[in-house]
Amino acid sequence: MTTPVKLRPAPVIDETARLLIEHYVFPETAEQLADLLQRRLTEGAYDVDDIEELARRVTADLQSVNGDPHLSLKYHADRVPPQQGAAALSSMRRDFETSLGGAPRVQLLDGGVVVLELAPMLFPLEWAAEPLSAALTLASRAQALIVDLRANRGGDPDTVAFVCSYLLDQRTHLNTMHWHGGRRTEQSWSLPHVPGARFGGSKPLYVLSSGQTFSAAEELAYDLQQLGRAVVVGERTRGGAHPREGWTVHPHLEATVPVGRAINPVSGMNWEGTGVQPDIPCAAADSLDHAHALALTRLAG
Structure with a gap:
């Protein structure tokens, strides 16, 4: 109350x-x-x-x-x-400490398929680089990888690029940010080198989405989908493509205002308002089973 x-x-x-x-x-x-x-x-x-x-x-x-x-x-x-x-930073730090740095689950499924859950956020890279590198390096041995973003509510675009770097073979243009007033643009690219081992850009990759997947987590799904690198399985995401900042306007109130606009280099668009449309639509609760079955079929083929 x-x-x-x-x-x-x-x-x-x-x-x-x-x-x-x-x-x-x-x-x-x-x-x-x-x-x-x-x-x-x-x-x-x-x-x-x-x-x-x-x-x-x-x-x-x-x-x-x-x-x-x-x-x-x-x-x-x-x-x-x-x-x-x-305000956001304080709450975010608590979530970081209780989620193994944003990678709460790495699980080996039948057939050499690994599911990697990234939740509840893609935390600032200066915090998350070590735990994410450990989780992604562990997952690099999988025959196929399922990245679970169903409970991810967003985070840091630099962390999006960091994760993508483990899932691609070469440096790739991911996104261009147009900041307030149109005075500055900033490109986001995957990294030429990563700590640990890459899963790489050729093995089967699936991304799970839900109606709660939001913001930077949507960018991760959208970037990989537009590059033709991943198959998105699940529900349409919430549709927030504009990075925001927060200002205190009352001791218990924070105004959050979008300060930039993302443009994907492949589509020339973003997911604002529309969400990321899954390649394989299904209920979020069923998406892991669907993605696992798709992975097994592809590996068998």
């Missing part, structure tokens, strides 16, 4: 609107959203005493114009540190 407290919504709305104008990757939409928030404030839509309810209402309005799931006003039960991004 959230403890009801008195709050003044106007400063929260004013600061959120300012952040939209200054940072949102789509300036015209930012203007529309800022006007919408101010209008809703004037109408009394945010006159609530419950902070969590305020976060829900503002988030619904933020996502009402273009359906961007990365735009939100996030409620945190614990006080949010004032530094930019500190």
